[in-house]
Amino acid sequence: MNEVRIGIIGLGFIGCMHAASLAKGDVPGAVLTAVCDSNPDKAQWVKENLGENVTLFTDVDEFLTSNIIDGVMIATPHPFHTELAIKAFKHGLNVLVEKPAGVHTKEVRLMNEAAAAAGKVFSMMFNQRLNPLYMKLRDIIASGELGEIKRTTWIITNWFRAQSYYDQAGWRATWAGEGGGVLINQDPHQLDLWQWVIGMMPKRVRAFCHFGKHHNIEVEDDVTAYVEYENGATGTFVTSTGEAPGTNRLEINGDLGKIVVEDEKITFWRLSVPTSEFSLSFKGKGFQQPECEKIDVPIEGEINEYNWSGIIQNWVEAIAKGTELIAPGEEGIKSLTLSNAMQLSTWTDNWVNLPIDEDLYYEHLQEQINKSKAKVNV
Incomplete structure (x- = not known):
């Protein structure tokens, strides 16, 4: 895989920051192809900051089945992390989740099981x-x-x-x-x-x-x-x-x-x-x-302390080259x-x-x- 196509769910502060960084080419080997947010008012921001080659979705299921992404970054509020990650794994996608992994260990354990079943690359945004x-x-x-x-x-x-x-x-x-x-x-x-x-x-x-x-x-x-x-x-x-x-x-x-x-x-x-x-x-x-x-x-x-791009780079290289993860998603439960x-x-x-x-x-x-x-x- 020469280039990993990335999609982001959640265009709040952190999601917009990651999107803008990827759009600028801050992560070699990664290309931002899609973003997803339930707020349709984000369309103007996406057009002005990400360019016309990035598709905006307002429906998560359409986003996950679009066939234009290889990996999903989940930047929503943490109560939604587990549900979205499990959906992404079931669609055969690699996943990078913002901290914390979720609200309680019981749901995160389900996310870990879904990651193992999918055999995809799962990382946490533990940039520290x-x-x-x-x-x-x-x-x-x-x-x-x-x-x-x-x-x-x-x-x-x-x-x-x-x-x-x-x-x-x-x-x-x-x-x-x-x-x-x-x-x-x-x-x-x-x-x-x-x-x-x-x-x-x-x-x-x-x-x-x-x-x-x-x-x-x-x-x-x-x-x-x-x-x-x-x-x-x-x-x-x-x-x-x-x-x-x-x-x-x-x-x-x-x-x-x-x-x-x-x-x-x-x-x-x-x-x-x-x-x-x-x-x-x-x-x-x-x-x-x-x-x-x-x-x-x-x-x-x-x-x-804000080396987010380093974790994204590591995740991308793990997808493309099998590089060892710095922050394996399974460790989010700890x-x-x-x-x-x-x-x-x-x-x-x-x-x-x-x-x-x-x-x-x-x-x-x-x-x-x-x-x-x-x-x-x-």
């Missing part, structure tokens, strides 16, 4: 995996330089939103409209990176979600979560849309030191000997600890597992073991949706 900061961090941990992971801590509270942000649309920050708050709207990238950089998921989660703590909304806008891993390590994840100034600090402690990612820098405090070894071998008195070297880790490449588990832990006031009880989560989610003031259901 191309951020040199997290790529370097992952490499350091995978190399063993940090030793065995002992603790992970991510404070990500620089999401401040005024009430007016939530008041812009009736579906926003509602259970029926979004299926969650800060965890599903702002944090999918961080939840994905949290497990991706260290290479493991927790075995259980205990969380405290506060619903409408800082705003007049239904869903969570402040979360503190504690997790435990199979190797005995622990972790915390703190997030909020009600704090200013906020913080974005990821700290990972291992047997050979500590790494901090903050202010677009990586700092590594590397120990001369592992703490476990030093603790047993040191025979002196006092509060001696292993010698420590502070290293400002050099980062290769431009730190660009970040959603974490957010679902945090909500479920709060609703049940208890620990949640992973893999999550999908039926129990769905049951609790439906209770929230039934009480929701929004008019649309996820």
Whole structure:
């Protein structure tokens, strides 16, 4: 396949941005041939920004059966991701889905099964995996330089939103409209990176979600979560849309030191000997600890948290050449597992073991949706 024909469903902010980028030729080997949006008023924008060679559809089924696309990018609100992706797979199309994969893991599991049955290329828009900061961090941990992971801590509270942000649309920050708050709207990238950089998921989660703590909304806008891993390590994840100034600090402690990612820098405090070894071998008195070297880790490449085109390029090359995916679609369930588990832990006031009880989560989610003031259901 010399050229991959791309179609986009959803011409909101992100969909229009992807469409304009593809139309300009920002992704070699890809050509934008079609877009789909239920709003017919998009016709003028399509004509002015995408050219006459891009066909606009207002009906999804006509779009999917048009025979002018090889791959579909889904850029609709996330409650519609799973249904659209499954339809696309059934029509033999490759799929790239915006984050998050969906609302809850039960529906995303169905999407994963459809992808496997179709045998098509399925990718997630986890563009933060191309951020040199997290790529370097992952490499350091995978190399063993940090030793065995002992603790992970991510404070990500620089999401401040005024009430007016939530008041812009009736579906926003509602259970029926979004299926969650800060965890599903702002944090999918961080939840994905949290497990991706260290290479493991927790075995259980205990969380405290506060619903409408800082705003007049239904869903969570402040979360503190504690997790435990199979190797005995622990972790915390703190997030909020009600704090200013906020913080974005990821700290990972291992047997050979500590790494901090903050202010677009990586700092590594590397120990001369592992703490476990030093603790047993040191025979002196006092509060001696292993010698420590502070290293400002050099980062290769431009730190660009919006490298959407890199993920699209990788997806296109996977379709055309079989290139390995950076963000396989099947992994979209992992970040959603974490957010679902945090909500479920709060609703049940208890620990949640992973893999999550999908039926129990769905049951609790439906209770929230039934009480929701929004008019649309996820």
